[in-house]
Amino acid sequence: MSTTITIKNLTKRFGEVVALDHVSLTIEPGTFLTLLGPSGCGKTTLLRCVAGLEDPDGGEIFIGDQLVFSYDRGITVPPGKRDVGLVFQNYALWPHMKVDKNITFGLEIQKLGKAEMQKRVEDALVEVKMQGYEDRYPREMSGGQQQRIALARMLACRPKVFLMDEPLSNLDARLRMDMRSELKRLHHISSATTIYVTHDQVEALTMSTNIAVMKEGILQQLNSPDIIYHYPANLFVADFIGNPKVNLLEGVVVNRDSVDVGPFKIPIQNKYAPDNVVVSIRPEDIAISSEPVSGAVEFNAYSVLPSGADSTIIARCSELELTIKVMGISKIQMDDRIWLTFDPKTINLYDKSSGSLLSNSN
């Protein structure tokens, strides 16, 4: 029952601003795809185009077999006929309707029978664990509860595709964690094709089967969370994903097996022609030692930031600064001398001028 979504060369302009620039992507049936990027990158616009709430200025959208939008053919299927459900960032529950009315509104339009509607309402409320709230008005519920009802409203219509526009961004941190697992569970059970918009990379990494990273209306990379995290396609993606941020060092390839970053050299796995490159090293991929180790580079512990489960250490070697993440509370004190070791297998190389990934060691 799952549905493929195909987007071809989708372009959308708002006046001078290009919100989507020839975006093409295919979403396989049952995928939980997250559109990820900073604000203004076009992720919400893309979602709204799929929902039919924006009219793109070029390109095509297929939902399943149905061509729902084609600029060249002048086809625009209205949102209600696309068989999609949408959860809005601010819930968008109708404030003048009680919970059951909010849910049955779409069902009445589908002209379902009374008994069927009743059953759908009950089922949907059970799914979001909100049984017994039928008679509440939206303003009589907390933000988290409203979000669940918004979800129930979408589920009750049983759309082929779930669309969610930053549904958790208005919730507090605790509630957000709970809802993440609920949403993931929901997708697991229904396996409906889902497009989920967020600017929170942790949310994207934890929930998705696929992530599409966007910047300024252009699709940067579409892949599984694992690949996105370990092999970002370009410097933007590398920099955007990961907390604390990835270490990016400019340097030159020497002797085809290491990169000279200034004060020291970093070994690399594959052989490269001498060139200006950027080295990326994830903070957790750097081994740290408080005694000299062979092949290690000596640094000064500039700042130590323990946070319970792990600690972040900012280390300096002349002008160079690196961020290192270690498990647990680190014993290292500020201004200690430390020795860092780099694992060639975990290092990615980017072309300095284009910013795109050079090595692809997997």
Added chain:
Amino acid sequence: MQVAAPYPLNRPEKALASFRRFFHWLTKPHVVLSLIMLALMIVFVIVPLYSLIKTTITYSQHDLTRVPTAEVGGLTLYHWVRMLTGVIGQIYTYTPLIHSMTIAVGATLLAFLIGGSLAWLVIRTDMPGRRIINQLAVLPYIMPSWTIAQAWLVLFKNRLSGGTPGLFEYLVGHAPPNWLSYGVVPIIICCALHYYTFFYLFTSAALMSIDSNLEEAGELMGASRSRILRKITFPLVIPAILSGIIMTFSKVMGTFGSPNILGIQTRYYVVATMIRGSLAAQEKGDSFVLAIVLILFAVTTIYMNQKLVGTRRSYETIGGRGFVAQLSRLGKLKRAIFTAVIVFQILVIAIPVGLLLYDTFMLIDGNYSLSNLTLQHWIGPRNTVYNHGEPGVLRNPMIFATAWNSIKLALFTAACTALLGIILGYAIVKGRGTRLSKLVEQLAFIPYIIPGIAFGAVYIAMFARSMSPIPPLYGTFALLVIVSVAKHIPFSSRSGVSAMMQVGHELEEAGMVAGAGVWQRFRYIIFPLTTSGFMSGFLLTFITTMRELSLIILLVTPSTQLLASQTMQYTENGDGQEANAVIIILITIVVIGNFIIGRFSKGGSLQKGLGM
């Protein structure tokens, strides 16, 4: 499986596609509604304006008496030359224009002082009884604008008008001087005492929305209270004050009632009374030249006003979120100021109404002895001695017909305006950022800057003749409804926009995704959520239409007589008591209507109706 798109498309396919895209754009609800609104505004605002201008540059039948060589319908600058040069220009145009400007500037200034300080006292000080003062402050607005002028006449008239003494002369023993009885001073005072409510409403809304932290920050830096008021508070409410200025100025420029009551005796003519005079003398072309001059002056003044304050959109007030403000302490003066304000309000509300009421109980005007008290003017039988043979107003079927006309007009206008407001609000807010939406919003603003009497003139110019497919509407009730609705468009669009802004576009989009059609979205989502905006627009329009005079004075005929124009007719015929009785009836209907509508409207209010 997906249908692979066979490219390239051939020419007919491409043409079909671009037609489809256009059709898709055209059938969006906000586009359709914008276009309908645009068409309505063109027919009822732009075309009439055009025909007003055209009348001034063509010869009419009437002109043949003075210009025998003229050809009816021929183009000419005759009216313009006649009205703008020589002695006629001086008498008919320049002097009245200076008079109009004088009262407009004077009344605006005075209204600002009264409304602004009242707003500050109510919102920002610890004066006692602020709630009651707040409620009393808007009362003058629901009275007809010339109520106070009529009361002024009862109190201060001298033998120049009607030959009977005023109450002042009766009490003091000698007649007040002409400058106090008639002309510029009383007109300014009477207009200001009516229109200060705009300043009060706008400024109090703005003051309420100022974060008092801004003022406290100034206080911490050691600024004195007056300095804070001048340097922080005042600049922050400037947009609100500007809204008040524009509104009052344009209203007073086009006001007809008070100058007609208090200006005629000393030949203090303003443009509004001149327009009516010329029209009565069949001088359409001349009259319309004056109307255009009035419009141009109002537009220029508003434009300069906006330029002076910079790029701010000046009829925009700061939104109405209330902050917990720290109140200025009035100290020992607290009681004294409170007393002064209450006395002022009694002076403005109770005294005029009391005077008018007292006047209606006098059998013969100007005789203040107890033996002269009578109910003749209210319930007296037909009598050839009094009131040109008409019975007392409550026994006069003509008055009932007139009252019914007024109520019908107010209800019709209010309903149309409120509905139009929601539609305009939807069209403008939904299309935000598009040229179409901007055009609709700007066109909707035009009636705002056309003074009332000129707007009436515009409609005479257009609808006196048949303009197919529209039949000649002059003399019909429909014309009164149309002119009233058209004049209210700026208010309705403003309140409609602010009502629609609160609805949030996602609520409608959620309906779209659920598959609701346009009608379902309007019926189940947009209308229910804008009820209070609708009711506010309804209330405001009901009140203003009930007591509107300048707008309809040129358009009423004996069969479409309204209470407002009836009072003016009585006054002009020298039946002051009947005029005042009709004003009392008018005020009573407005108060009752206000109460009933207030009952049924969920959260509707005058403030919201003004788009605050």
